Amino acid sequence: MENTLKLEELLMEGMMPTEVIGGKKWKILHGDTLKYVKAFKPGVFDAVITDPPYASGGTKQNERNRTTNQKYSSMKSVNALPDFDGDNKDQRSWTHWMAEWLYDVRKACKPGAPICLFIDWRQYPSITDALQWAGWIWRGTAVWDKGNSRPQKGRFRQQAEYIVWGSNGPMPVNRPVSCLPGVFRYGNPQNRIHVTEKPLQLMKDVIQICEPGGRILDPFAGAGTTILAAVEEGYEAVGIEVTDAYFKLGTDRVQFALEAWENEQKENQKKESEKE
Template sequence: MPILDTDRATLHHGDSLAILRTLPDCSVDTVLTDPPYSSGGMTMGARQADPAKKYQQTRTKRSYPAMIGDNRDQRSFTLWASLWLAECWRVAVPGARLMVFTDWRQLPAMTDAVQAAGWMWRGLVVWHKPSARPVLGDFKRDAEFVVTASKGKPGTFSRRCLPGVYRHNVNAARKIHLTEKPVPLLVDLLEATKPGGVVLDPFAGSGSTGEACLSTGRRYIGIELSQEYTALAADRLQKVMAA
């Protein structure tokens, strides 16, 4: 049973793969999601470190609920991503778009998994985040990537030529999730998707994608494994719907 179920938003608490398997074929117009990256290092020890240490600048004092599922090794990450991406493909309508976040280290694994799951890889959108930490004597890693793909020929809904690079800072003061994505970035990404359509997000986190969907008139289906983040996301979605 979803913990939130209205005509504008549904939120499930549980494992994405298990819940995806309960959703009907060809029932969502878009998949926009930000899974755990399992990134942060070359070695197993580095990957298995606490995500709060891997992804947070050392001087940051804020703490967030624990992020689950972020410590797979490379082979199991690719296999696992292929499994949930294949379920997303089944649940998506023909012509649906997939947009999935990743970082530079996991980009090859994610593009392999996307294609293994049946999606047609279409390209990358770059999220430029100027607030990323500087690296002495090395290039600043101030970009994350959105792998874009489609289920067959994608629908075209925007009447603009959309950019390939979006620049948005993380709103550190407002964020409630360790790796929360800026809502304005998600709103920008939704411009390529069906107005009024159904957007599936199997890794909802704090519900930022849900907020972007609701604010642009799209229906949202989210799934989140962490009880704390599910509660935060449900609260956020209810507030946006009440506003």
């Protein structure tokens, strides 16, 4: 019989969240990552793949204090997507906060577990500090080339974001994971439901750093892109999301998308068996 992800086996006693939605291979917890990363038992995750709030969008604090729509979206206000929490910290408090959850999440990971963190150029120096401060080994940086971006006269285009990656201590080379690329080329998703949603195929490519069938944690689940990608690629996934609107949008999206995907899988299997 197929295993089912049981949250009570991953969390310490008395730490079950008041709100959690999920299916056989995934769960998303509604709440603050700072609280829940401390609540997991040691060594229950095989990888952390996440896209934290960058607290970026400007080099001055008044620019960073704008809403996430003002900072990261060019949509007209009538079509604006919900804003999300946790994106207004200044440089020092963001780095401190990153180091704190990164420290706690490391204990919830197996030895050698990989971690991937999305970030932009402005926060790149701070995130690499926070990662190492929290005890992870920083192993490199992959590039998400978004292709299209605003041209800037006399300057380089800012057309990339970065995937800072590392591991929880030594990372054996004989893990059953193939050679992965260092650059991923995907445009921003069309019809997105989250202000800073990542392309689904990008996440499917990035999670391949985890051993096949492993359990992935995304502590900043947003629209659930990592969770959806993970389940469709044969992993288990746990997400955490604090913003009410995105907890609802993300869990609905993952549920509907996985239902459609499972039906498609069944149809394909039926067609295959009819051919035989």
